[in-house]
Amino acid sequence: MTDHRAERQQHSIAAALRHAELTSEELWIRYFAIGGDAGLLEIDAYVHGLGSLPPLQRDILAHAINERLDELTPPRRADYSRPTRETRPRDRSLIALVELLERAELAPPDRLRALVDAAASALDVRISMYLVDYEERHLRPWADDGAPLDVDDTLAGESFRQVRILAAEDAEPPCLWVPLLDGVERLGVLEVEVEDVTDLHDPGLRAQCRWLSMLLGHLVTLLTRYGDAVDLARLPKPRTVTGELIRSMLPPQTAGVDNFVVTGVVEPRHDVSGDAFDYALSETTATLIILDAAGHDLRSGLIAATALAAHRHARRAGQDLHGQVRTIDETIARQFGRGAFATAVLVEVDLATGRLRYLNAGHPVPLILRDGRIVKPLDGGRVPPLGSGITEHAAVGEEVLQPDDWLVLHTDGITEARDGDGEAFGGGPLVEFLRREATAGHPPPETARRLVQAVLTHQGDVPQDDVGVVLACWTAPRTMRT
Structure with a gap:
């Protein structure tokens, strides 16, 4: 503590003591009772500005006075007909x-x-x-x-x-x-x-x-x-019209409930075209979607935005996975006609049991990461891309997560990203990245950030396509760490 602050504390203690209605002897007894070890004469000299005390002893003395002040009833207050609460906090x-x-x-x-x-x-x-x-x-x-x-x-x-x-x-x-x-x-x-x-x-x-x-x-x-x-402070460069459209549709990047955390990223965030994601969390269920609309222009952004809106409509209407897929498919076909489509993965997770159900509409296969290794690609639940006219009623894919499993959803901007030698990130580099990150113990938001940067570095920092990823971690109820 600086001399200035020590002097200021001495003045404040002396001023507070005048309101505490304590003699030096009474103050010393209270001070000694809570652990003070200075003598009565030292305390009396200090409060009168004639001596000094070490920082710890000053703080114990201040605490003794503050306890006394808390005991005193503020003077000259009109009574109420019943006890009332404080109108302003003191802490x-x-x-x-x-x-x-x-x-x-x-x-x-x-x-x-x-x-x-x-x-x-x-x-x-x-x-x-x-x-x-x-x-x-x-x-x-x-x-x-x-x-x-x-x-x-x-x-x-x-x-x-x-x-x-x-x-x-x-x-x-x-x-x-x-x-x-x-x-x-x-x-x-x-x-x-x-x-x-x-x-x-x-x-x-x-x-x-x-x-x-x-x-x-x-x-x-x-x-x-x-x-x-706030947006202007966080934007490294202006967004395109399509980037503004997609950004306005996305939920917060990261969210969590007791035993489930989900994070999603689309990149480049100022100029994304057709990649998007959404989620909804409740007491019992997590619902996720990641999608990639065809094209690289404003039309693809409109398709993606329409797909998200249709999914939210179906989800909030209580439709199951098949109903959600069919609503998105019909909406895209009706609004944009032939040739417009989006690939997507839709997922539901039972947060009590870890039971996972999903449909894959022509999208890259999701992965489950367990103990630092990919244990299973989720290659079931296949339906055609959304907007192409879904007539079949495919079986819903199912899996049961184990505590601390990670679910990895991504777009082809990750799997098809290539370096100067033509090597795709979706092969060995992705598997090695996930293994390394799982071992390091990073939380989902940090892993998603590092994954996007790893993909960009693999491409020489020149994006070849939109990059979209959703990472989720489930564990046994009431043990989740974020």
Whole structure:
């Protein structure tokens, strides 16, 4: 603790003692009872500004006074007819959260910086917010001229990748890097600057930062729908019209319930044509779809958007997998006519038992990953591509997942990506990547990010086609780690 802060603490303790209605002897008894070891004369000298105490003893003394203040009834308050609750929180962490909620009520996205500053002030820290760009390569400072931080080569990036709070003790000033989350979706990181390096290991501060991060993450996602400021901060380059169309149809990139996490990515995210995905999670069931509409222009984007809308309509109407496939097929044929189609995989997972049911409409075969190896391609449930006129009633493919199994759905932009020698990523490179990533223990969002980057690297960073992937992990109920 700096001399300035030590002096400020002494003044605050002396001021608080005047309201606590305690003599020096009474204060010393309370202080000694909770673990203080300074003598009565030392305590009396300190509170009168005539001596000093080590930081721990100052904190124990402050705690003794604060306990007494909590016991006192605020004076000159009119009585109510029955006991009432507090109208304002007293705890600093609750004050920070309430500040954030109340100030966000009518705030545009551009005002996020002011919201963060107010919450940080309540916690007696300084907070800077970094949002990950949509390509998940850089963490970009919000409302600041600072330089972006690399996701793969910085401590901030490590906090983002691993979804862990990390301390930067050698930074000036020292800081915590805190993942910014909306549920299990990673949005960026918070840089929480403190005055004293010992604060970095304060479990209370870490818990407060985690709560603030969760609430702020929800607000970032919500405010994204109210304006363009958040999108513009996260866009490395402008989207095409088709990219805007597909983006508007996609759900959040990552979501999870008690024992199931799903994440989806389409790339390039500013110029995607026909790849798309969707999911719906409930207490009992996870429903997934990944699709690839034919073509590489706005028409393919319209087909993909129509297919997603038709799937949501059928799903919400309670139709089974066959009904969903038929609704999508008929909608595409009716709206776009001959030659328009999309390949897709539709999946349902029973979250209590791991029972998996699926139909594959001309799409690359999904995979199940178990214990770091591919144990089974899901090559059943075959139907023609959607839009081609499905007349047959194929048997639904079935499998039973084991705890910690991964389900891998992808488009042909992954399997058919080729390097300079013509080797397809869908052969050995994909299998080796999945084996390596499963062994490393990365969560689904990080594995999906790394998979997309591996595919782009395989192609020399020049995309040959849209890349779409959906990764999901199921485990026994109540044991899921995200």
